[in-house]
Amino acid sequence: MPGFRAHLERSLSAFSAIPERIARLGARAEAEPAPVDPRLAAAEDAAASSLDLDDLRGDPxxxxxxxxxLHSGATVPALVPFGEGGHLALSRDARDPAVAGLAQTALLHVLARTDPGAxxxxxxDTGALGAAFAPFTALQQAGVLEEVATDAAGQARVLDMAERQVAEAIAGRSDDRLVLVVASWEAPTRAHRQRLDALAHSGRAHGVAIIACGLPDLQQATRIDIGESSATVHNPPGEPWTTGEEYAIPLTLPSVPSSSYLASEAARLADRAREAGTLRFSDLVPLRTGDADPADGLEVRIGRDRSGDVALRFDDLTPHWLIGGRTGGGKTVFLLDLLYGLATRYRPGDVALFLLDFKEGVSFSEFIxxxxDRTYIPHARAVGVESDREYGLAVLEALSQEMVRRSQVMKNLGVSSYAALRRHEEYPRIVCVADEFQVLLAGNDRVAQQAVAALETIARKGRSYGxxxxxxxQTLSGIESLWAKKDSIFGQFPMRVALPGAKTILEPDNNAAQGLSLGQVVVNTEGGAKGADRIVRFPNADDDHMRAVRENLNRTFADxxxxxxxxxxxxxxLSDALPGEKGGDRLALGRHVDVGLSIAAPALTRSPGRNLALLGSDKALGETLEAAVEGLVPERRVVAVDETGAAVLxxxxxxxxxxxxxxxxVADDTVIAVWGAENHGLDRAGLTRFRELxxxxxxxxxxxxxxxxALRRHMDDIGGSAGRxxxxxxxxxxxxxGELIGHFGQQYSHWSPRAGRALxxxxxxxxxxGRLIIPFTRPEGVAMPHQSGTAEERIF
Structure with missing residues (x-):
């Protein structure tokens, strides 16, 4: 074809400036019957000899x-532009072994020649159910191969991920690339194909490169037509190798790689990716303690994504966080990363932690x-292990009261923000973490309603007071008490953190959390909105390093x-009670379920009615009466009547x-304690005497x-309503x-008895x-540690 030869001859001067293009353009056209032009052969040989093949092969x-x-019989590698240079479109899909090998080799080439994580x-692979990616299992396990779609839902997720990549690149939040490999695509929907075509147009300049098998008409792509024993390569986008599309250049395909080779290369690249991407707990949480300023917010490094280390903040823009994930999805580990990170970056006087665990009690055992192990995190002010719902409510109400107190201080100082308050008074920022918080809001009872009200107050106003x-x-669904308040509360939680298995944490149309592996989390600072996601890897906790951190913190903040x-x-x-909490006229019965775990010790004053009735069939109440008596002697004279025969006096x-x-x-200043009072055996005169006392x-x-x-016997003995x-x-x-209403009033109808608690x-x-307490029982139980100090001194 004279026109083709003339085109090549006219282009010789241009070829000399771009040797790798010369090598491709100088390829012999099989359909060309004319003798070889000596100048063309010479140009080919000169171009081939000037090629830096090592450099070209190293270009990902x-x-x-x-x-x-070449006409001389020599060969040069066919290296087609990719990424910003265009996509790759193959005429057959990867069910053809030659096509599969070509796509697999191309992918390994890119991964091997780019930095891990880039x-x-x-x-x-809907046509072969993922078979083309089977040798790359190691890359999937390492998180490099993030998803392989084998059905329509998977296709939508993959397209979503590619579109997010373009959006992130346009916004300047990402400088890495995503390679989309279409191995086979059975009957794509029109909408999905349109999305792929749009990605082909926008992806070149914005971080998406496509290898499309079986889609030869993909735009912005170098097309390779695969024949039975030959192949031809067509013009790459923007690079006119020939005078027209009809003059495709013959190509010798590489041999099909073996599965063992592909698997071993994938394993090597996966190991390299893991090593480079591993963020250890010791990297995230250094032993040295920081002295960061909390005035404008708290910052903590929580992991690493493809752009580098990721730090999140508690500030006016992201004041509250919502975290979701299934059991075993890494939620506890993520919380440990977060809290240890805060503890090593800020002083205890700058950050106060309130930690509530409403499940098995493992989330915060490291902090106490x-x-x-006597070490602890000095930033922790109160920790609830397998917390009662009432204790969680008490913590929220205490935080609400602290906000009121800070509000008054700010008014007196004439300031309107926490940052301004810090310039006058060193109030710490408070971070309250509630794991499995849905337990606190379960049902629609008084505790749930009051907890929702406290949550709403803190969610709306907390940012102003630090x-x-x-x-x-695990999920926000099914919480009845939130039906009317869900939006008003969680609308204040722009920071959403979704771990594997998270439900309803992100917006319904945002499926970014699907397919996450352990150690990965989706971070979204736009309330879970689609398109604002970052996938972050976070490290596993390290017991030895956590202990070393606690020891260092305890030395640094020994006071x-x-x-x-x-x-x-x-x-x-009772042995848990401190001096001053028992004795004299104090009737030590237990501890209130409140933040300070204050002593429940009503005073036996000389005011009318200062007597005590313990009501219920639980024998633990008898033990509580024993504790009360033990707390009175020897300062008070106590006379005991044991109608049960089981009291330990x-x-x-x-x-x-x-x-x-x-x-x-009976002498003055005497306490009469009766076990089994319903068995008193008093006659009418005795009952009169009893009521008079x-x-x-x-x-x-x-x-x-x-x-x-029995409540009825008690009411009869005291004379009914006349003696209440x-x-x-x-x-x-x-x-x-329900049985208390008649004697005590409607306000006590909420009481639901349970072991180890009393009203x-x-x-x-x-x-x-009334007030919920943990009553004192016999010392066979395990005592709860308790520290001295008032609630105000201890908590804030």
Whole structure:
């Protein structure tokens, strides 16, 4: 074809400037019958000899697709432009072994010649159910090959990922590349094909490169037509190798690589990617402690993505975080990374941690002193292990009260932001983390309703006062108490963190969390909106390093007090009480379920009605009465009546054979304690005497403490409604709230008995609905550690 030869001759001067193009353009056209022009052969040989083949083979964006033959009989590698230079379109799909080998080799070429993490890979293989990617299992496990679509849903996810890559590149948030390998595509929908064509147009300049098998009409691509025994390569986009598309250049395809070779290369590249991308816990959480300023927000490094290390913030833009992930999805590890990161970057006076675990109690065990390890995180102010819902509510209400206090201080100072407040007073930023927080909001009872109200207050106002929430859960669905408040609360949580198995954390149309592997998380700072996602890898926790961090923190901040610890599963004993919390006129019954774990010790004053009734059939109430008596002696004279025959009485307690005997000529300043009071055996005169002591005894220091196993017998003994004010203090155990209404009032209908808890009702207090306590029981139980100091000093 004279025209083809004339074109090559006219281009000789241009060829000399671009030797690699000369080598391709100088390929012999099989359809050319004319003799070889000596000048053309000479130009080919000169161009071939000047090629730096090592340099060309090292270019990741020149794909090896075979060899061109020169007129002299020599061959040169056929390296077609890729990435910004164009895509690659093959006329057959990867069910043809030659095509599969070509695409697989091209992909390995790119990965081997780029830095680890610089290239991500996604694939489609609907025609062979992923067979073309089978040798690349190691790359999938290493997270390099992020997804292989084998159905329509998978295709949509892959296209979503590629479109996000373009959006991130346009926004300047990403400088890596995504390689989309279409191995086979059975009957693509029109919409999906249009999306691929759009990606082909925009992807060249914005980080998406496509290897399309079986899609020869893909735009912006170098096309290779695969024949039975030959192949031809057509003009790459923007590079006129020939005078027209009809003059395609013959190509010798490479041999088909073996599966073992592909698998071994994939394993090598996967190992390299893991090594380069591994962010160790020690990298994330250094031993040295920082002294960062919390005035404008808290910053913590949580992992690494393809662009480098990722740091997230608690500030006015992202004041609260919502974290979701299935059981075993890495939620606890992520929280440890977050909290240890904060503890090593800021001083305890700058960050105060309140940690609530509503499940098995493993999330925050590293933050508290234990019998085997006395180290702890000094930033932790209160930690709930297997927390009661009431304890979680108490923490939220305490944070709300702290916000009110800070608000008043800010008004007095004439400032309107936390940053301005810090210039006057060093109030710490507060981070409250609640794991499996949906337990706190379960149902639609009083606790759930009050917790929702407290959450809404903190969510709306917390940013102004340096108070931040981190709520972690498997799902947000099915929480009845949130139906009316879900948007108003979670609308204040722009930071969404989705781990594997996360549900309803991201927006319904955002499936970025699908296909995440362990150690990966989707970070979204736009409330879960589609297109604002970053996939981040975070390290596993390291027990030895965590201990070293705690030891270093304890040395550095030796004056810090250990946190208040609420063990939801451990009983209490009176020995847990501190000096000043028991004795004298204080009736130590247990500890309130509040942030400070304050002592539940109503006073036995000389005011009318200061007697105690313990109500319920649980024998633990008898043990609580034992603890109360133990706390009174030896400072008070105590006379005990044991109608059960099972009470364990402390030394110094006088014993009476019956209640009637104990009441005979009772001296002033005497406490009468009765176990099994319903079995008193009093006659009418005895009951009259008993009721008179209840009414008149406190004014001369005579108090009755009685355990009734049945509410009805108690009411009869005190004279019914006429005597209800004569027993002002009650500790309710196994009697449900519905039975309390008639005697105590409608406000106590919420009470639901459960083991290890009791409801303390003091008619002389301002409480409405009583207070939940953990009652003291016998010392066979495991005591709960407790630290000195007032709630105000300890918590804030």
């Amino acid at each position: 964006w020149r794909l090896p697709v075979g060899h061109f033959a 290239v991500r890979v996604v694939g489609m 002193p234990t019998g085997r 108070v931040h929430l981190v709520l972690a859960s 810090a007090r250990p946190p208040r610890i609420f063990y939801g599963y451990k009983p209490l004993h 402390p030394e110094g307690v006088e014993k009476a054979a019956s209640l009637a005997e104990a009441m005979e000529d 209840l009414r008149r005894g406190p004014e001369r220091g005579v108090h009755i403490l009685g355990w009734w196993r 004010e004569d027993c002002a203090v009650s500790l309710v155990g196994t009697i449900p709230g 303390l009702i003091d008619r002389h207090s301002d409480d409405s609905g």
